[in-house]
Amino acid sequence: MGPDEPTSAQLWSTGTPTEIVMLDPDGRVVGRLRFRACRTCRAGRILDIWVCEAWRHQGLGRELVHSLLAHRPGYLWTTTSQTPDGRAFFLTMARETAVVFPHGGALCRHLMGPFRRSWRYLLAHWSPRRPRAH
């Protein structure tokens, strides 16, 4: 692993929010996807996806979703309410991944409990590029 590659830590806990985080070479968080997932029901909800302004339009959001699907294959996903931009994004992702991301719907009983802790998962394979100069 080179000096510019992010470190990784991975912890699973049913029902608690999990983060997939992208760091730039200086260790700043530039992208984040938060979700909750239930292994019993193989269902999950994407809570939010955030990409730092300077890093938008470079595929970070797509990378976050692909990483999520790679780590939780075969799950049924829903999202929280979607903005028009979010709706377009998830439609694109659905075409690209053949996984649909409807918003809303009921959570399974395992995911209904209070948020207790937040685990953080740092992408190990993502190699950051510098944002384009404006």
Ligand SMILES: [Zn+2]
């Ligand atoms: Zn469940």
